[in-house]
Amino acid sequence: MFWILIYSALLISSLGVFMLLSKKHILSLLIGIELILNGINLIFIVLAKSHQTYLADILIMFILVITACEVAVGLAIFILNQRLNKTIDIGDLKTLKD
Secondary structure (H helix, E strand, O other): OHHHHHHHHHHHHHHHHHHHHHOOEHHHHHHHHHHHHHHHHHHHHHHHHHHOOOHHHHHHHHHHHHHHHHHHHHHHHHHHHHHHHOOOEHHHHHHHHO
């Protein structure tokens, strides 16, 4: 059971890396970052359950806070880009500098 969860966490993280490398839309970048962080959280959960340590629990909470902040900032950028440019393409983010 331990290795199944580790392999599934690696699969989730690799899907996140693939979504980051595709770079089509802003939402695919945000979802890719979310998948990577969720895969890391799953690895920490498995290691915390197997070694009975509290350090992994603290790291999980820290990553969850970072994920929540990333979602808030990313969705704010997405909504601003959608309102100004009427598109979700990544190439139109240069117009937000003004």
